[in-house]
Amino acid sequence: MTRVLAWLLSNAVAIAVAAWLLDGISFARPDEPFGTEVQEKVLPLLAVSAILGLVSVTVEPVVKLLSIPFIILTIGLFLLVINALMLLLTAWIADKVAPEAIGFHVDGFWNALVGSIIITLVTGFIDVAVLDD
Structure with missing residues (x-):
């Protein structure tokens, strides 16, 4: 249970860093500016982290299995495309589940690619620096 909680928190931090660094990834609702308080973003961050986790566990393995020829052909670079698509799918699901509560948006493929x-990188750093067993 603590491993899942640590994974959820590290993903939430990584998503927050991506939203902070990229203008194309945000938690702003369409009717309010992004400058809201961090406390108001904690639950949406955790929700997006949970959705991303579910997408990573259910959809991503199937997509990777079906994409093996492209992954081999591109020497693994197609995995970056898959990760970007999973982030776009996460934003789409978050928008369908609770658009007012979460307000998570990814504007376009390139923002999703850089964001992924x-x-x-951030989750890898957290895993090595903080969560190293």
Whole structure:
């Protein structure tokens, strides 16, 4: 249970860093500016982290299995595309589940691509620096 909680929190921090660094990833609702307090963003961050976790556990393995020829052909670079698509899918699900409560938006493929790279790097750093067993 503590491992799942640590994973959820590290993903939430990574998503927050991606939203902070990229203008195309945000938690702003369409009717309010992004400058709201951090406390108001904690629950949406945790919700997006949970949705991303569910997408990573259920959808991503199937997509990777079906994409093996493209992954081999591109020497693994197609995995970056898959990660970007999973982030876009997470934003779409968050918008369908609770658009007013979460307000998570990813504007376009390139923001998703860079955002997924940032999320991967930050979670990797957290895993090594903080969560190393």
